Amino acid sequence: MIVNGKTALACLTKVASLDGAQVITVEGLGTPENPHLIQEAYALSGAIQCGYCTPGMIMATKALLDEKPNPEVDDIRWALRHNLCRCTGYKKIIEAVQLAGRFVRGEVTPDAVRPKASDGYIGVSHPRPSALPKACGTVHFGADIKLEGALELAVLRSSVPHARIVSIDASEAEKMPGVAGVMRGTDVKGTGVIKFMAPDRPVICGDKVHTIGDPILVVAADTKAQAEAAVKAVKVEFEALPVVENVEASLAEGAIQIHPNLPNLVADASVVKGDAEKALADSAVMVEGRFNTQRVHMAALEPEVTLAYWEDEDEGEDALLVISGRSINIHHALGMLQEALGWENMKYIESSTGGQFGMKLDVVSEAIAGAAAIHFKRPIRYVPSLAESILMCSKRHAYDMKVKLGADAKGKITGYSIDILMDKGAYRSADIFGRSLFTVSGSYNIPNLKCRLRLAYTNNPWGAQPGARDSRRSRSPWNAPWRCWPRNSEWTRSSSDFRTR
Numbered sequence: 001m002i003v004n005g006k007t008a009l010a011c012l013t014k015v016a017s018l019d020g021a022q023v024i025t026v027e028g029l030g031t032p033e034n035p036h037l038i039q040e041a042y043a044l045s046g047a048i049q050c051g052y053c054t055p056g057m058i059m060a061t062k063a064l065l066d067e068k069p070n071p072e073v074d075d076i077r078w079a080l081r082h083n084l085c086r087c088t089g090y091k092k093i094i095e096a097v098q099l100a101g102r103f104v105r106g107e108v109t110p111d112a113v114r115p116k117a118s119d120g121y122i123g124v125s126h127p128r129p130s131a132l133p134k135a136c137g138t139v140h141f142g143a144d145i146k147l148e149g150a151l152e153l154a155v156l157r158s159s160v161p162h163a164r165i166v167s168i169d170a171s172e173a174e175k176m177p178g179v180a181g182v183m184r185g186t187d188v189k190g191t192g193v194i195k196f197m198a199p200d201r202p203v204i205c206g207d208k209v210h211t212i213g214d215p216i217l218v219v220a221a222d223t224k225a226q227a228e229a230a231v232k233a234v235k236v237e238f239e240a241l242p243v244v245e246n247v248e249a250s251l252a253e254g255a256i257q258i259h260p261n262l263p264n265l266v267a268d269a270s271v272v273k274g275d276a277e278k279a280l281a282d283s284a285v286m287v288e289g290r291f292n293t294q295r296v297h298m299a300a301l302e303p304e305v306t307l308a309y310w311e312d313e314d315e316g317e318d319a320l321l322v323i324s325g326r327s328i329n330i331h332h333a334l335g336m337l338q339e340a341l342g343w344e345n346m347k348y349i350e351s352s353t354g355g356q357f358g359m360k361l362d363v364v365s366e367a368i369a370g371a372a373a374i375h376f377k378r379p380i381r382y383v384p385s386l387a388e389s390i391l392m393c394s395k396r397h398a399y400d401m402k403v404k405l406g407a408d409a410k411g412k413i414t415g416y417s418i419d420i421l422m423d424k425g426a427y428r429s430a431d432i433f434g435r436s437l438f439t440v441s442g443s444y445n446i447p448n449l450k451c452r453l454r455l456a457y458t459n460n461p462w463g464a465q466p467g468a469r470d471s472r473r474s475r476s477p478w479n480a481p482w483r484c485w486p487r488n489s490e491w492t493r494s495s496s497d498f499r500t501r
């Protein structure tokens with residue numbers, strides 16, 4: 001926003017400090033029917049993907065152009081330095097600021113650059129239908145929606161990776177101002193367990209936690225601040241269990257079983273073509289190495305906000321429970337929630353989403369909000385903080401890869417083997433481990449391949465495979481995920497072996 005002519009971060013500015021100030025937000029610039037030139041420039045430049053960052057970007061642009069209508073690229077970078085974008089990247093945004101400058105200076109009009117329907121569709125960049133509403137701040141993300149009479153939630157999360165829950169004392173929390181009550185794992189109807197690929201993730205943990213961040217107890221209160229204050233008053237006693245830190249430890253003889261009804265080994269899959277062992281033994285040059293990659297948090301800017309409310313409430317047990325989350329797989333999400341919460345008449349709707357990246361395939365806040373709506377018989381708003389979002393959501397898996405690559409005397413690759421240990425973390429999600437095998441040779445024709453992948457539970461943050469769909473772009477940094485890195489590294493090493501021969 002712009003406060004007295006200067007940009008200010010709305011998320012960090014206290015309303016009390018704005019007494020008497022002149023404040024302009026993106027809603028004060030224009031509407032989708034009558035947009036400001038800067039809003040038009042962002043929409044026409046393709047600078048808006050999820051749109052969560054867009055109001056801030058536009059206001060920073062307005063402050064810049066008010067002061068300097070013809071900025072250099074460095075001026076633009078400096079003006080936008082406090083504004084983060086996770087989806088679009090900054091190139092298109094810088095182009096949008098440059099186009100806005102041209103509009104503001106009267107060098108060109110939006111009508112002159114806007115593609116027309118008669119221009120056709122192939123090879124023409126038409127603005128997205130959602131772009132102008134996002135540029136004008138009329139799109140509603142989850143936390144923008146207020147529900148009358150809604151309770152706000154705060155969730156007590158595990159600070160330890162593997163432990164038995166000995167006791168939970170919420171007696172103080174229940175007496176605190178504004179608190180409507182608490183909800184434990186035993187209060188969840190239905191199975192109480194999310195089954196994405198396997199029934200392994202409790203909606204609220206009952207007797208055991210499997211990873212840091214596991215939900216243990218939910219407090220519902222009139223305000224978020226009251227719920228958060230009450231959560232701090234809850235006392236939990238844990239009995240520590242051995243922590244399984246990696247796949248090797250998980251598969252070792254005598255390793256503790258993380259889920260009582262599920263083996264630690266989730267999958268053991270192979271792809272074999274030709275005879276890689278023989279090809280490697282016969283190769284003129286053979287290189288081998290071990291590569292490790294870390295878990296990656298995808299860092300969407302919007303946390304996993306969920307609203308849960310009732311329609312046809314008079315119908316009692318047949319009332320319709322509406323869950324507004326942001327999964328891109330709403331039918332799968334609905335099925336998981338119905339089973340876990342034990343409520344059949346349920347509808348899942350998707351609100352506008354501030355960053356997706358595949359990590360929001362998982363229902364992480366929806367089940368808690370839905371269970372709370374059933375338990376408290378009230379509408380629910382669950383707005384996690386960004387820190388809580390990091391604790392609750394899935395990450396890209398960590399890989400441990402042993403590779404061998406061989407080539408003949410002419411430098412032609414003859415064989416490749418890779419043995420992958422993939423760290424599932426505590427729960428299953430969109431594992432998509434098959435893609436790591438199917439695309440292991442990328443776009444190269446390798447006659448002999450031997451690829452094995454083992455996926456196992458650990459007590460680490462749980463994994464999905466965000467960005468996996470880009471796996472076919474063998475040079476993409478988003479490559480699904482990392483197995484192209486050892487292949488291409490070994491490639492480079494083998495070629496340098498040839499160069500030094």
Ligand code: FES
Nearest residue numbers: 050053085086087
């Ligand atoms: S478009 Fe910038 S964060 Fe999504």
